[in-house]
Amino acid sequence: MSVWDEVVGQQPTVELLQRAVASARGDGSGMTHAWLFTGPPGSGRSVAARAFAAALECEQPEAGCGVCHSCRTVLGGTHADVSTLSTEGVVITAQQARDMLPLAARRPSVGRWRVVIVEDADRLNDSSGNALLKAIEEPTARTVWLLCAPSSDDVLVTIRSRCRSVALRTPPPDAVAELLVRRDGVDPSMAAFAARAAQSHIGMARRLALDEDARIRRRDVVRVLLQLRGVGESVLHAARLLATATAEAEAGTGSRDEHEKADLLRALGADPTARTHPPYVRTQLRDLEKQQKRRATRFVRDMVDRSLIDLLSVYRDVLVLHADPGADLVNGEMRPDLERLARALSPEQLLHRMDAVREARDRIGANVNALLALEAMAVQLRLDA
Structure with a gap:
């Protein structure tokens, strides 16, 4: 087992990152404080970034073992020294960026590095990008920034010029199908279909392989082109x-x-079946x-x-x-x-x-x-x- 197992079809990139990890444990000549992972949708940019973070934090001599406590917690998103900045909106706001700065400035508490993963660096606007720029330009010692975007052109030039670029490619369909069989237990023929139909987009291939409704919706979409008359x-x-x-x-x-709403009401001690709630609960619900x-x-x-x-x-x-x-x-x-x-x-x-x-x-x-x-x-x- 290895942290690189799910970085599919990216062997040159994996070798580059492994050399950087080895350098980080040695003289540091091959390590830098800011990395920009680029690649087409579904190529596994954030997967590669998280695998790199896990290898940096790994406790074993063979960095990236995938089984030690540090590797497992980084991959699971619970490591104390690895933080993620992402957005579920259209852009990363300036406030979200500013909230990350104090955390990025701390020294690592349990691991070798303080790592900040920015999953949607292409969603930084001028305000949020400028909020991060100083920290990326002059990071605290032992802090590493890992930014992910479809291409370097999607990232503010002031930020990308301070990052080392790592370009991922579209993985081969066979490699995506093999991952679906190995990781998700998908039937090989279904895995091959899903990988091909998703055009090697790993997340979409998994969805097509496991969700019949998603397959039906895709079929309806592609057949539209046969019906456009007038x-x-x-x-x-x-x-x-x-x-x-x-x-x-x-x-x-x-x-x-629905789950988020129920969890919030439970955390606030409110009755989920109540028709009305106190003002402080209503405020929290509106924000949610x-x-x-x-x-x-x-x-x-x-x-x-x-x-x-x-x-x-x-x-x-x-x-x-x-x-x-x-x-x-x-x-x-x-x-x-x-x-x-x-x-x-x-x-x-x-x-x-x-x-x-x-x-x-x-x-x-x-x-x-x-x-x-x-x-x-x-x-x-x-x-x-």
């Missing part, structure tokens, strides 16, 4: 696409919201509801973006069919439909439609109303265009 029907399907993403988000957050609303907004946006990536996979498959009719496809179960789409659309038309999907992703990322962005996209994707 402006009216395209607008209707855009609304359905957003509704599907919203349902996916609710499935992922609904039960969690605001936090849950921010999380839901972000999750819906993430699910819409994932749906658009799935749409791009369909056009990618059709382009591949133009070049090699016998090639393996992401959506192999749809091959007959995709072959018909290849006969209906030229490569130039396919590229135009892929640009429309990417433009919708950019607009939604820029906080344009999701439904309007999806409607504009769907009109451009219709088969009679």
